[in-house]
Amino acid sequence: MSAVSFQNVSKTYITPRGEFQALKGVTFDIEPGEFFGLLGPNGAGKTTLISILAGLVRASGGRVSVHGADVQADYAQARRRLGVVPQELVFDPFFTVREALRFQSGYFGIRDNGDWIDELLDGLGLADKAGANMRQLSGGMKRRVLVAQALVHRPPVIVLDEPTAGVDVELRQTLWQFVSKLNKQGSTVLLTTHYLEEAEALCGRIAMLKQGQVIALEKTSELLRRASAKVLRFKTDNPLPEALAAQARVTGRFVQLPVHDAAEVERLLAAVREAGLVVEDIEVSKADLEDVFLDLMTGQGATPPAQEALA
Numbered sequence: 001m002s003a004v005s006f007q008n009v010s011k012t013y014i015t016p017r018g019e020f021q022a023l024k025g026v027t028f029d030i031e032p033g034e035f036f037g038l039l040g041p042n043g044a045g046k047t048t049l050i051s052i053l054a055g056l057v058r059a060s061g062g063r064v065s066v067h068g069a070d071v072q073a074d075y076a077q078a079r080r081r082l083g084v085v086p087q088e089l090v091f092d093p094f095f096t097v098r099e100a101l102r103f104q105s106g107y108f109g110i111r112d113n114g115d116w117i118d119e120l121l122d123g124l125g126l127a128d129k130a131g132a133n134m135r136q137l138s139g140g141m142k143r144r145v146l147v148a149q150a151l152v153h154r155p156p157v158i159v160l161d162e163p164t165a166g167v168d169v170e171l172r173q174t175l176w177q178f179v180s181k182l183n184k185q186g187s188t189v190l191l192t193t194h195y196l197e198e199a200e201a202l203c204g205r206i207a208m209l210k211q212g213q214v215i216a217l218e219k220t221s222e223l224l225r226r227a228s229a230k231v232l233r234f235k236t237d238n239p240l241p242e243a244l245a246a247q248a249r250v251t252g253r254f255v256q257l258p259v260h261d262a263a264e265v266e267r268l269l270a271a272v273r274e275a276g277l278v279v280e281d282i283e284v285s286k287a288d289l290e291d292v293f294l295d296l297m298t299g300q301g302a303t304p305p306a307q308e309a310l311a
């Protein structure tokens, strides 16, 4: 049985300007023990999908289950199997860290959870803050408590929605060490992130969402191998012509363009020459996940499975 199953999930929001379809028939399963990445640009529908999984938003259509428990019909079972780390910092300012974790344990009907709470505090670098009041903690420390709170009932499925957005390097490392350890011990992890290097390093499989649809669903290694395997890189001080800018990743003077074969390299360089750009340090090198992502998002060179997913 899948750890998480999304079957034909749709969501239509009613807005003052009419209906807006945020999810359009999203279907994929996550198997027990996977470290799974959900990627997509702003507004792709990632948070909506996770909120439906967590029972915070109701799907307009389709079915979502956690280890077989339907998130609507069997909410309590599904919720018990999930540890959701939210994006926003929500906490009760009057509790100490340990009290907050005890309270959360009680919410799930768990007593005598002290040993696991100690392990969480240790693993997340919170041991010396156990007695501190929540309102005294820095933003980074509060975020650690949110992670501990999400895991207090030892859920088999851990959901992290942009857990490292705006957090310092130390917390990112602590968090990934701890979550990777839980994953090695058998927990399933679903991660949404904007940091593609994080997804590349951690996730075994990745789904990419674009405008509410899955446009790629593959092993990370396959995704890297299959989509534009190469990128053309160069430096220039000149602005790019529009046709090139639409597919390029530009960082200061550095320009990167996805390429699929030698003919495309020649075509792009011809376009560069034609536009009169002065370029330096031209090289063709291996793509990383960010290149693949950009390639798929700009609609260039979608891989065969991605096209199937769109059908």
Ligand SMILES: Nc1ncnc2c1ncn2[C@@H]1O[C@H](COP(=O)(O)OP(=O)(O)OP(=O)(O)O)[C@@H](O)[C@H]1O
Residues within 6 Å of the ligand: 013, 014, 015, 020, 022, 040, 041, 042, 043, 044, 045, 046, 047, 048, 049
């Ligand atoms: N409550 C709502 N009412 C109307 N529209 C909404 C609502 N929540 C989200 N949306 C819209 O649905 C789309 C998907 O939003 P969602 O937050 O799921 O995307 P996301 O992929 O998580 O983006 P981000 O990376 O910015 O968090 C967006 O266009 C958003 O404006």
